[in-house]
Amino acid sequence: MTLRRIAITGHRGLPPDVAQAVDTALRDHLAPFDGDMVGMSCLADGADAIFARAVVDAGAPLEVVVPAEAYRDALPAEHHPEYDALLRRAVLVHRLPHLESTPEAHMDAGRHMVDHCDELVAVWDGGPSRGEGGTADVVGYANAQECPVVVVWPQGARR
Numbered sequence: 001m002t003l004r005r006i007a008i009t010g011h012r013g014l015p016p017d018v019a020q021a022v023d024t025a026l027r028d029h030l031a032p033f034d035g036d037m038v039g040m041s042c043l044a045d046g047a048d049a050i051f052a053r054a055v056v057d058a059g060a061p062l063e064v065v066v067p068a069e070a071y072r073d074a075l076p077a078e079h080h081p082e083y084d085a086l087l088r089r090a091v092l093v094h095r096l097p098h099l100e101s102t103p104e105a106h107m108d109a110g111r112h113m114v115d116h117c118d119e120l121v122a123v124w125d126g127g128p129s130r131g132e133g134g135t136a137d138v139v140g141y142a143n144a145q146e147c148p149v150v151v152v153w154p155q156g157a158r159r
Contacts, residue, residue, distance in 0.1 A: 003061070005118045006037050009110055009120060010152075026152060027054045027057075029121065039061070041064060043086050049082055050123075065109045065112050066093060066109075067096050068102065072084075107133035110141060118147075122142075124139060
């Protein structure tokens, strides 16, 4: 049996109430797979980490895409313990050849996930990216590649 490969893209810096609603929505989306899936995430704070926790909690394998050598350092310091813990749970880590955590590196990571998944879950408010390589850009790439996209955004939520 081939496991369904599900990748995540999504917003960072979610308010606590939105993060909780996203967590519930992601777990509801993953529940029918009953752990028969592979989750792919860059583990950034926000949607990436929420998704990765849900994958691990479901007992499914987690693959991590690290966009750049300096990626962890570019994440908020308070997120480092969670990033490290989730990275240790990864069954496979894809390290991209970038040194700095730039928008280009982030977009390359998004492309890598889209190119290696069966479905992209986007925790996305539907707005434009706030910089190159953001959620809208990754969704646009997925659409161009005809990769199925499932948008998760709690009704009435604001960033």
